Amino acid sequence: MHSFTTANELYELFRKHPEIIIDTRKITPGCIFFALKGDTFDGNSFAHEALRLGASYAVIDNKSYHTENTLLVENALEALQQLAGIHRDRLKIPLIGITGTNGKTTTKELVNTVLGSHFEVQATKGNLNNHIGVPLTILSITGSTEIAIIEMGANHPGEIAFLCEIAKPTLGLITNIGKAHLEGFGGYDGVIKTKNELYQYIGKSSGRLFVNGNNELLMKLSDGIDRWLYGTKPEFQTSCSISVSDPFLELNWNSSGSTEIIHTQLVGGYNFENAVAAIAIGNYFKIPLEKITQSIEAYIPSNNRSQKVNTRKNNTVIMDAYNANPSSMNAALLNFSALSANNKMVILGDMLELGDESLAEHKAIVDLMMTMKFEQIVLVGPEFQKVAGNAALSFLKVEDAVDWLSQKPVCDYTILLKGSRGIRMEKIMDTL
Template structure:
């Protein structure tokens, strides 16, 4: 089936789904495949649940005229998304980086939504499936799109750019994330800079943190809109970031000085798209992080900084540095393993152990197989369950507690035992 023909069907309702557990009425169901499932087998079920059409790539499942056969379902989804992007005729901001992508994306979204009908990536649907779904969630009423792009290998950002064709770009930073797939920090820089390569080749524009020497170097020859700490000034963090620009002071709900740059980027884009200072202030001050990202939770016995959505050596270190600056009578640190570090894993976990123990925290606990083999005199727990069992017998009270680890560690489970 030709993309243009499929697009005519999509235009009837502008709805696309890939999971029958969340199917919507009148949607087009794309029967994607995974390592442990074959979406083709759910095509008929999708129609029964309300889908208008189902797209499959195995002929035996094309059992009626509302089940459409293509050569490859994933490729059909990606081509449909790109075809739709070309019809939208709206500016799209492409966003990537090692740390802070989702928070920055959400900040940009709340700021630009003050003036424009803006659609942004939901959650972290930022891969070869999530990017097409984000584009296909935009309609003729959308005035601007924000597409988060994630990657853990070379050429992924390059490919995602060919789907979403961004008019603007922003790289939050280059950090020690996905070192295994990228092949080290230089590989990270090269991989994330594929966004800059696309923007330069297509004479598009990037936003640049002019205080970041690597970003400045990598954007040479690219049309750029720069922002600096001279124009957007950091004031304090206690525990939330406070900053100023123009005649405006902004008190955010984001902890950690590392979030200052994320806020500054949103301000720079708001200014570029002519959002008023008052509206930018209102937007940023209204934003409250969720989904285990730098959340501050006040319980009966403790104050908790929950930053358990993701972790890598770069984000782990700045989280520890920030926690050290906070004023609290008792500070407890709970760190879980960092994943996808490859051959650097042993070294990077030891570095974080050394950094954490160098601070004067009252208690430090290391959780996971990688932290368990590091050298330290602090308590180590090979499994989450072992740490949970310890907490049940040794409850934490009257403390400020930092919880940080990779998503796979699911350290938010600890909350039940440290209330």
């Protein structure tokens, strides 16, 4: 009979082999492999391969795969989360938890850039912000790390509270609370309640919040908790205003009686709040003004998030195809409509996970576009197709839109390309 390895025993091994891997394609000599399960795979079946490739140990939860240097636990995912919890308890550093409906990854990257100019920082890689990604990020924190930044995502109630129990943030920031994942949250009230779990944790643990003072909902939810306010009002600890956003955002930062102009490489006025949040956190950690300015000016967004791309057909594409929900779609359209460019074209993909409110929300976006002046509107996906009417070209699948654009190429346009990740709007880029 095989006995289970305890979390504390695992931690002693982790201290000797402080690298955790969950993908055999990324095995490094001496690491510990965790055999996690997915919808279409069982990590236990890769344990032997992980050891062959050089892993010191493989953590499994199926005794059928037991061999030399495997460690049997009741549940590999729970063991990973417990291990992260133990590691976090031994860390005596500030940890910033960031969540929100829109902008959390961009804000996290901006904060990482600002803090990284002055400190040794460990931050969530990409958007590994779930019940697996958060423990992995915690476990990547080393003795030389001075500040950690943990992005927290959720699509069901209770998820932020659960991630807080693992990460134990000492500082917290909610970018905004909008309409997204309504299906999983059971409506907008569920979104508010879940995002607020970060504020509640910080309040209970006597931490501090960074709050957008212009956001009435966030001000209400954070009332009574120690907070650093940022936004446009001069009385806030960090006060900024938009100078230009056509297409790149420029902002004025009012600091110590003088005004610093920051020229960002961020497209859209909707990135103003993300940039000011990063300035606020830099302020809080007493990073010199010039370092904060240089860091934000040097940051270039990637991964299909608000990127400005010039194509070989002389089109300028605002590429924002990583994700979409009613809040971010609305903001993107308002910003795009305000640009001074000619020949504006909008290519939008469905917004996913909106449940019973899906058709109404897609119709609201179409109605909004009807109040704006665009040369061409192209909609992709079954939800948009149901409400498109005669005002726009609509296609069921992205491949259909690609075929149409291949046959009728567009040149010399300024184009907004946006949609939910699952629609794969980036496939359209090659035709532009």
